[in-house]
Amino acid sequence: xxxxxxxxxxxxxxxxxxxxxxxxxxxxEGEIVTLIGANGAGKSTLMMTIxxxxxxxxxxxxxxxxxxxxxxTHLIMRRAIAQSPEGRRIFPxxxxxxxxxxxxHGRSAAEAEETMEQVFALFPRMKERAxxxxxxxxxxxxxxxxxxxxxxSRPRLLLLDxxxxxxxxxxxxxxxxxxxxxxxxxxxTVLLVEQNAFQALRLAHRGYVLVNGAITMAGTxxxxxxxxxxxxxxxxxxx
Amino acid sequence: MAYALQQLINGVxxxxxxxxxxxxxxxxxxxxxxxxxxxxxxxxxxxFLSLISLVALSALGISSVPLALAIxxxxxxxxxGLYGWTIERVAYRPLRGSFRLAPLIxxxxxxxxxxxxxxxxxxxxxKPMPALIPGGWTLMxxxxxxxxxxxxxxxxxxxxxxxxxxxxxxxxTRTPLGRAMRACEQDLKMxxxxxxxxxxxxxxxxxxxxxxxxxxxxxxxLYYGVIDFFIGFIAGVKAFTxxxxxxxxxxxxxxxxxxxxxxxxxxxSAYFSVQYKxxxxxxxxxxxxxxxxxxxxxxADVEKV
Numbered sequence: 316x317x318x319x320x321x322x323x324x325x326x327x328x329x330x331x332x333x334x335x336x337x338x339x340x341x342x343x344e345g346e347i348v349t350l351i352g353a354n355g356a357g358k359s360t361l362m363m364t365i366x367x368x369x370x371x372x373x374x375x376x377x378x379x380x381x382x383x384x385x386x387x388t389h390l391i392m393r394r395a396i397a398q399s400p401e402g403r404r405i406f407p408x409x410x411x412x413x414x415x416x417x418x419x420h421g422r423s424a425a426e427a428e429e430t431m432e433q434v435f436a437l438f439p440r441m442k443e444r445a446x447x448x449x450x451x452x453x454x455x456x457x458x459x460x461x462x463x464x465x466x467x468s469r470p471r472l473l474l475l476d477x478x479x480x481x482x483x484x485x486x487x488x489x490x491x492x493x494x495x496x497x498x499x500x501x502x503x504t505v506l507l508v509e510q511n512a513f514q515a516l517r518l519a520h521r522g523y524v525l526v527n528g529a530i531t532m533a534g535t536x537x538x539x540x541x542x543x544x545x546x547x548x549x550x551x552x553x554x
Numbered sequence: 555m556a557y558a559l560q561q562l563i564n565g566v567x568x569x570x571x572x573x574x575x576x577x578x579x580x581x582x583x584x585x586x587x588x589x590x591x592x593x594x595x596x597x598x599x600x601x602f603l604s605l606i607s608l609v610a611l612s613a614l615g616i617s618s619v620p621l622a623l624a625i626x627x628x629x630x631x632x633x634x635g636l637y638g639w640t641i642e643r644v645a646y647r648p649l650r651g652s653f654r655l656a657p658l659i660x661x662x663x664x665x666x667x668x669x670x671x672x673x674x675x676x677x678x679x680x681k682p683m684p685a686l687i688p689g690g691w692t693l694m695x696x697x698x699x700x701x702x703x704x705x706x707x708x709x710x711x712x713x714x715x716x717x718x719x720x721x722x723x724x725x726x727t728r729t730p731l732g733r734a735m736r737a738c739e740q741d742l743k744m745x746x747x748x749x750x751x752x753x754x755x756x757x758x759x760x761x762x763x764x765x766x767x768x769x770x771x772x773x774x775x776l777y778y779g780v781i782d783f784f785i786g787f788i789a790g791v792k793a794f795t796x797x798x799x800x801x802x803x804x805x806x807x808x809x810x811x812x813x814x815x816x817x818x819x820x821x822x823s824a825y826f827s828v829q830y831k832x833x834x835x836x837x838x839x840x841x842x843x844x845x846x847x848x849x850x851x852x853x854a855d856v857e858k859v
Contacts, residue, residue: 366747392749404744406737408853417737420730420748468749 319344319472319504320365324374325384327357327364334360336528337374342472347498347505349515349536351549352525358508359401361525362476365506366398367391378472393421397470401477401508403461407450411441414449414460418467427467434463437493455486462490466497472504473497479511487511491518512549516540524549556696560703561824562817567708567777569816570715574770575793576800576808577722578763584739584803585759588646591661594790595668596637596764600771601781602672603630605681608775619686623772627714630772631765637668638764639757647753665786672783680782683775711773718769719809722762726805735759739803788832792819795839801852810850814838 318341327335334357342348352358364371367388376384383391392398397418406414415434419427435442438459444452452460458478465473475494479487491514497503509515516522516536524532524545532539539545575597582590607626616622645664649656690705726732737745738755746752774789775781796815800807815835822834842849 368743368746388746389749389751392747398747400744400747404741404747406740406744408740409733409736413733417733417745417748417750420734420750464748 317344318342318377319379320506321377322361322365322374323377325361325364325371325376326373327360327369327371329360329369334369334528335364335371338525338528338530340523340530342504342506344471344504345498345502346521347494347507347519349507349509349519349522350525351509351512351515351522353548354510356525357528358525359476360528362398362400362474362506362508365391365474366396392468395468395471396474397465397468397472398474399458399461399465399476399478400474401480403457405449405452405457405460405464407448409449410446411449411452411460412445414464415441415467418464420468422468426469430467430469434466437466437497438463455482455490458482458486458490462493470503472506475505475507477508477510479509479514487514494518512545513540516545556694556700556702557824559693560700561820563702563704563708565817565820566813567711567816568820569813570712571770571773571777571812572789572793572796572815573809573812574715574718574766574773575789576796576812577719577805578767579794579797580800580802580805580808581735581739581759581763583797585735585742585756586646586650586657588657589661589794590641590646590760590763591658591790592641592645592664592668593763593767594788594793595665595672595786596634596641597767597771597774597789597793598781598783598786599637599668599672600630600634600764600768601775601785602676602681602771602783603633603768604772604775605683605781608683608686623686623776627769627772630768634764634768634771635761638760638762638767641764642757642760647756665790669783669786676783678783680780682780685779686776707777711777714769715773718766722766723805725762731755731758792832792835795835798839799842799849801849804849804851804853807849807851814850 320342322338322340325335325338326333338361350358350361363369365376367386371384375382378394378396383394406417415431416427419430440456441459441463444456449457449460462475462478478490494505495518498505507515507519516539519536521535522539523530575594578593579590582588604626607629608622611622611625641664645660646657649660685707687706687710690703693702693704695701726735734745734750734755737748737750738752742752774785792815793812796811797808799814800811815838818838819831819835823831
């Protein structure tokens with residue numbers, strides 16, 4: 316299997332603070348890979364570094380065989396990579412419909428409408444709320460909208476940053492099952508960042524553990540779930 | 555009554571010009587959060603470009619006034635757009651990501667540069683221009699023989715402004731470029747994550763703002779018939795006041811604020827004193843900032859996170 320995305324020795328800085336300390340990570344085509352770790356471990360930074368903001372200072376980010384680490388963000392995203400970022404970042408003063416359209420930026424109106432029907436099929440709630448302003452949605456609805464917006468570009472690689480944050484367990488289950496369906500039906504490749512390690516590892520094919528900006532463990536989902544140090548650190552409430 | 559109606563007509567005309575300039579302030583503020591203090595001077599440059607174009611066209615023997623005005627409108631807007639693009643490129647983009655005051659200082663510098671450039675290249679004296687659209691329409695005669703005049707010029711200013719603003723509104727609300735501009739305004743980082751070329755969108759915002767200011771410059775030239783290199787300062791500060799009054803960041807607010815400032819200024823001049831009309835306008839700015847910091851249509855940014 317060839318890796319769709321591979322990071323080799325990637326470092327990133329916020330000012331003088333080193334947020335990533337040489338990360339190696341692979342995501343194969345058609346896989347769901349999860350990245351777990353505590354608050355402040357650098358998970359979101361890693362997601363943003365893949366997208367070129369902040370830029371990787373050292374190392375390589377290979378996507379589909381090409382090094383994308385020097386490209387500006389908007390050109391990276393035009394290579395069929397989409398991110399549903401930390402904090403969801405819905406456009407608050409645009410309608411749900413317009414938020415979704417923004418996800419299809421650069422694609423024709425007909426293509427956008429077609430993909431939007433698929434997003435509505437996945438999240439029927441978005442259709443009901445189509446004319447409502449993004450800022451007035453509930454947290455769960457905003458999360459669905461953020462994922463829907465990311466899907467509007469028909470990505471090959473979907474970067475999902477904490478889709479379960481602040482949501483009711485029922486909504487989390489809904490969102491996770493939507494991700495699984497997408498992966499199974501369309502072969503969508505997903506890199507999922509989660510604090511909710513238990514659910515994430517059950518969903519993912521493989522997982523990585525990020526501690527203080529470095530990968531400390533890697534393995535298949537069931538394998539990581541079974542390890543005592545993972546159970547202690549991420550699954551049984553201790554941090 | 556007749557007198558008041560006349561002031562209303564004058565105020566609305568003036569307000570339209572302020573509104574056109576104010577839109578440029580508010581757009582730039584919305585997208586990169588800076589007050590572009592050189593914007594008033596782009597308006598002034600637009601007025602000069604219009605004058606030069608009108609003189610050149612008449613020298614070329616184009617005697618049809620509507621044709622000359624149409625060509626001038628397009629020419630002045632296009633060249634002013636180039637100014638807008640260059641100003642952003644030269645004075646603001648290199649400072650993006652720097653401390654907040656840096657682009658502001660740079661903007662004041664750019665304003666001085668433009669004023670001096672026009673002063674040196676066009677001379678410091680006021681430039682008069684004969685009325686291109688004379689005459690008008692007497693609406694009514696009040697007591698004492700006071701005639702309420704609606705000049706063709708005023709109709710032209712108001713109609714042109716409304717048409718341009720309608721086109722602009724369509725651009726912002728209905729087109730992919732407009733959506734990209736609003737996306738950048740609401741969340742620049744997210745916009746780039748969706749593949750939007752944010753630098754290009756910011757450049758285009760400056761270009762469009764400058765084009766609207768040039769249209770205002772042409773209107774000002776036609777309406778007042780005299781311009782000098784310093785008109786951008788007062789008009790710019792007034793339009794900025796209009797943008798704040800309407801709620802900086804809000805496009806309808808900018809037009810509404812422009813109308814309000816135009817009306818306040820005109821009525822103050824008519825009933826109290828012409829000398830203090832600017833004091834009246836700026837007192838409004840102070841009062842709005844104290845009691846309504848977000849303006850008439852501004853938003854207090856309460857959003858769910």
